[in-house]
Amino acid sequence: MKRLKIALTKGRTEQQVVPLLEASGINCDGIRNKQRRLIFDEDPRYEIILVKGPDVLTYLNNGSVQIGIVGSDILDEQQNSQYAMLDLSVGKCRFVLASTSDFDPQAHRRKIIATKYPNITKRYFQGIGEDVEIIKIEGSVELAPLIGLADAIVDIVETGNTLRENHLQVYARLQPVNTKLVVNRLALRQYQPQIKQLITNLQRADQQSGQSNLIKE
């Protein structure tokens, strides 16, 4: 039987998901002591590769991997067309609109919003019928309103600590973010029994970890 190839987002997602994969019976010893490796085949059923979030979808759309594990922020931003089959209970956070205390959301002028997620920001402001100018920046988004690059930011918060330390406050809560298991459409047909097995095991492990894998609305 051919191995299933899984692209896992490296960094925080990787750290949160590995215990879940282990609980579902996948050998992740290699990832735990990875040194400089990027491909892990300790488990005979799977080949796991570590890549950056947006690249998970590139590998997946191309069919180079059958399964991707990636945040819904990236799926939403890139308008994913593959099957997002499972919400994992890890990596839950939320998009927010945040700024300094003197920011006035009601002000009648075209606001400047800095973000790493221009599409999500555009859709949010279109949804509330407001026209804004969006500036895309690559990191440390909290700086933008402090330095005067933008009036406010749209970014992901998990605990809110970074915002507080930079004296920013939340003005609106946007969509929630969580980690998802995404499956290539054709691969689901070609590897049906293996993928079903993997998903069933993961669902069980996710429930046993004491949390429901459903988003509470």
Next chain:
Amino acid sequence: MKNKNLPSGTRDELGVQAEVKESIENKLFKNFRNRGFRKLTTPVLEYSDVFQPLNADNYRPYQLLDDQGEPLVLRPDLTLPVARVMATTGVDLPVKWYYGGDVFRVKKQLSGSYNQLTQAGIEIVGYRGLKADWECLDVALSGCREMAIKNVTVELSHAKFVAVVVDQLGLPEATGDSLKQALFNKDLSKFDSLIAPLKQSDFGDFLQEWPWLFGDFDQVMEVVDRLPEIPALQPIISDLQSTAQFINEMYPDDTVTVDLSIPSPQQYYTGMAFRGFTEQSADYLFSGGRYDDLLTNFQKVKTSAVGVAFDVDSLVERTALPADTPQSLIFFNDDQWEAAVETLAKTPNSTLCLTNDREAAKRLAASNGSQLIDLTKQVK
């Protein structure tokens, strides 16, 4: 120099590749004609209204305006122009058409997909029964066989299955629609939460397996059997079963699968739909189905129709390209034209060498690695 580059999503086809495509099209057309189909050629430009019934997401057309300011599109599909012809001309029914040509769809930049696709297909209009569906399948599978494409998998589905089952669940309309969306997107987390209240009902066993309801025909039917009796489902299941049996008998080397968890490929499908593919590649070889209500959009009289189209580009991809062997060059004097053409006709894979002198002809032959047939030596 930017305007000398190709627009994203387009391509040139040179030499062998273009020739293989042409020969595949010719084989398909010959098959269609041998079965008594007549050719129907429609223009590349149409009014955008013709394509109203298409799902706009997957079939975004290229738009332009005519001199009156009316919106025109480059056709994104070849079935709807046939429907237009049927609605606007008094063609006697039943009728069998075949067509071939390029369709144009706007694709995402840098996604690696092409915007211009070649199709060849048939439409059978005015036959209500399963025999018409089967002729489409027979045309499709015999075509694959002739192209030496082995181990084709035919995936059957039905436009009405999902709607009929969801109707039986007694859910509010909005919940039913969410359930369909979750099913179609294979969003298991959402699907599970929506069916949670129905776990204990007669449908519980079936619902749990529904997102996985694709693949081996018999295994899928076993799950369908867990459903309580639904009269509206009987004709759907029996059509699928007899069609699977038809394919198994006629094409024992091919595989039949079924998918009862997908949306219909187009909103206008009303009956069975089918797609053919092979394990190696993501592209479908052919796809088709029945749409008995489509023509009412135009002339208010329902006319049964079923059709299937080959994706010619994906047939080309699966065809081994013949090696590009160098052509023999025939060099001749100006007054030897007749003899040269005679030699050309006798010599396979040859071409006239149009250089003015023998030295140039020799250099050309040497650089191409081809044989030089020198007619000038035969002159006294």
